Amino acid sequence: MSQSVEFISNSLKPEHTTNSSGNIPYFDWKKELSNATTSVNALLHRLKLSQHINAVDLKPDFTCLVTESYINKIIPGDFHDPLLQQILPLKNENDSAIQINSSTNPVGDIEALAAQGLLHKYHGRALLISTGACAVHCRYCFRRHYPYQQSAFSSKALGDVLNYLESHREIEEVILSGGDPLILDNEKLARLITQLETLNHIQTLRIHTRLPVVLPSRIDDGLLDLLHSSRFDIVMVIHANHANEIQDVEQNKLLQLNHTGVTLLNQSVLLKGINDNADTLIALSKKLFRCKTLPYYLHLLDPVKGAMHFETTAEIALSLKQKMEQKLPGYLVPRLVQEIAGNQSKTAIFSI
Numbered sequence: 001m002s003q004s005v006e007f008i009s010n011s012l013k014p015e016h017t018t019n020s021s022g023n024i025p026y027f028d029w030k031k032e033l034s035n036a037t038t039s040v041n042a043l044l045h046r047l048k049l050s051q052h053i054n055a056v057d058l059k060p061d062f063t064c065l066v067t068e069s070y071i072n073k074i075i076p077g078d079f080h081d082p083l084l085q086q087i088l089p090l091k092n093e094n095d096s097a098i099q100i101n102s103s104t105n106p107v108g109d110i111e112a113l114a115a116q117g118l119l120h121k122y123h124g125r126a127l128l129i130s131t132g133a134c135a136v137h138c139r140y141c142f143r144r145h146y147p148y149q150q151s152a153f154s155s156k157a158l159g160d161v162l163n164y165l166e167s168h169r170e171i172e173e174v175i176l177s178g179g180d181p182l183i184l185d186n187e188k189l190a191r192l193i194t195q196l197e198t199l200n201h202i203q204t205l206r207i208h209t210r211l212p213v214v215l216p217s218r219i220d221d222g223l224l225d226l227l228h229s230s231r232f233d234i235v236m237v238i239h240a241n242h243a244n245e246i247q248d249v250e251q252n253k254l255l256q257l258n259h260t261g262v263t264l265l266n267q268s269v270l271l272k273g274i275n276d277n278a279d280t281l282i283a284l285s286k287k288l289f290r291c292k293t294l295p296y297y298l299h300l301l302d303p304v305k306g307a308m309h310f311e312t313t314a315e316i317a318l319s320l321k322q323k324m325e326q327k328l329p330g331y332l333v334p335r336l337v338q339e340i341a342g343n344q345s346k347t348a349i350f351s352i
C-alpha cells in the first residue's frame, strides 16, 4: 500500500465504530457476505415482525438477500421502516393488477449489448455488467430479470470486450456495473482494471455500487490502494435512497474513499413509501454532503415487473424537487431523470 493511502485510511478508521444498534460491524466483508440473510421468515422473526407473515412472499423468484450491516440499520418492530421495505419481498410483487404495464427489460439493456456483458447506449461511455452478484437484493432493482447467466461479463469474454472498446476510440469512460462490481474481490478487480488501463483512450473508470451502503466492510485497504494507484480518474456512484442507510460506519468509509481521490456521487430511486417526501430527500442530500458525496440523480422508478408498487408519478416527483430547491443549495438538488429505452441519454424531467 502506498504510504499516503495508508495514512489516510488509518487516520479515518475508528477502532470501535458501532452502528445505531450498538453492534460492532464486520471487518471481513467476505465473511459478512457469506452470512447474509436469505430467509424471509428469519428476517421477520429477527426484526420482531412475524405478525406480518401474510404480507410477504416467503419464496420469491428474486430471492431475499440482505447483509448484517443493513439489517442492523432497520428499526425492529417497524414494518414500514424505509430500509426494510427496500429489501423485504412482498406479495405485492406478484399481484398482476399492481404490476400492470411493467417489463422484464425496462430500460432496453438487452438491445444495447455490444459484446458479452458490455452495454453501449450512450456516446463516449460503455457499461460493463461485471458480475450478476449483489450483497442485497433491492426489490425495485431494474435488473432483477436481467439474464446474467448468458449476458454478464466473464473472463472468457475479456478479449471481445477489449476489442470492442479498442475499435470505439470515442469511448472515454468505462462504467463498472452489475450486479455490484465491488463483489469482485481486489485481485479480480485489479486484473480487470489493468486490462482496461491498456486502452489509452479510456480516461475515466466509473463504479456503480451499493456496497459502501450495504456492505461497508468491502471498502478495505486493498481496495483503497487499488483505486488510488490506478491511472484512471475514478468516479464512484453509490446508491443510497434514504439517510438512515448512511450511519457512522458508512460515513467513515465514504470519507476514506474521498481522501483516496475518488469522486463520489449518489443516485437514488424515488420510491413510494420509502423516500417520496421532501423532508426525507432533503435529509439524504445533507447527509451525503457530510460524506463528501454529491447527489447526482433522482430516478423515476423504471417500470420493472415486480416493483410497480413503488411507483410514484412525475407530478409528485416534480413537486418534491421544487420543495428541495426551496430548501437546499443547487448543488444538493439531484437531477430528476428517467431512463427511456433507446434514448441517447437519461431524460431530464422538467415538466409533465
Ligand code: SF4
Binding pocket: 133, 134, 135, 136, 137, 138, 140, 141, 142, 143, 144, 178, 179, 180, 210
Ligand atoms: S445492488 Fe443494484 S443491481 Fe443489486 S439488487 Fe440492488 S439495485 Fe439491483
